[in-house]
Every structure is written in structure tokens, then in C-alpha cells.
Amino acid sequence: MIKKIIVTLLLCSAAVVMLVACGGSSGGGGPTVHMGNTNFTQPSITISKGSSLTLVDDVAVTHIISNGSWVNGTAKPAKEPGAPTVSNLQFTTAGQSQTIGPFSTAGTFHLYCSVHVNMNLTVIVQ
Numbered sequence: 799m800i801k802k803i804i805v806t807l808l809l810c811s812a813a814v815v816m817l818v819a820c821g822g823s824s825g826g827g828g829p830t831v832h833m834g835n836t837n838f839t840q841p842s843i844t845i846s847k848g849s850s851l852t853l854v855d856d857v858a859v860t861h862i863i864s865n866g867s868w869v870n871g872t873a874k875p876a877k878e879p880g881a882p883t884v885s886n887l888q889f890t891t892a893g894q895s896q897t898i899g900p901f902s903t904a905g906t907f908h909l910y911c912s913v914h915v916n917m918n919l920t921v922i923v924q
């Protein structure tokens with residue numbers, strides 16, 4: 799009986815340790831933006847100068863990310879001075895992640911998905 803209780807306690811504490819180890823460690827814990835079926839799940843993100851940005855595809859939908867933005871339904875490729883080059887960064891599978899950066903210049907930068915109209919992300923670096 800006591801042995802059974804001890805085993806149960808050990809299993810519980812092992813589960814707690816594993817949960818803690820996994821918590822908040824998506825892509826090394828840096829700033830992360832997720833992508834849904836046709837959008838970034840947030841329109842903008844603010845990151846600190848020198849950090850990198852991880853993009854995660856939550857679904858099995860292809861996204862192709864580059865410098866630029868959609869303006870009135872038209873794709874406008876454009877790379878702001880100081881922006882890291884992002885050229886046709888392709889995502890195809892659910893859970894796939896890739897990291898952009900580092901963003902070593904303060905400013906406002908734009909990324910877009912050439913597959914999905916109006917799929918824009920603004921990256922504010924401070």
C-alpha cells in the first residue's frame with residue numbers, strides 16, 4: 799500500500815518536472831508569431847533590438863514570407879533599410895518553425911505572405 803503511494807507520488811512529480819521543462823520553450827523562448835490558415839495570428843509584434851523572430855505555421859497550409867506588405871490587395875515587395883533579408887521563406891507543414899533575424903536595427907519592418915492577400919506582419923524593433 800505505502801509502496802503504491804510512493805510510486806504514484808514519483809509519477810506525479812516526474813510529470814510536473816516535464817511540464818515545467820516544456821513550458822515557454824517554443825523556439826528557444828524568443829519572440830514568436832504564429833500563422834493560421836490565411837493570416838498571422840497577430841498583426842504586429844514588438845521585439846528588442848538584436849533579437850530574432852520565430853515564425854510558426856500552426857496548420858498544414860503553405861505560407862511564403864518575404865520583406866514587404868499587401869497594400870489595398872496588391873503585394874508590394876520592399877525591404878526597409880536595416881531589415882534582415884527575408885526572401886520566399888516557405889512553410890508547408892503544421893508545426894514548422896523558422897527564425898528570422900537578428901533584427902539589429904531599430905525601426906518598423908514589414909513582412910508579408912505572397913500566398914494570402916492581406917497577410918501582413920509588422921515587426922517593431924526597439
Ligand SMILES: [Cu+2]
Binds near residue numbers: 835837860861913914
Ligand atoms: Cu500565407
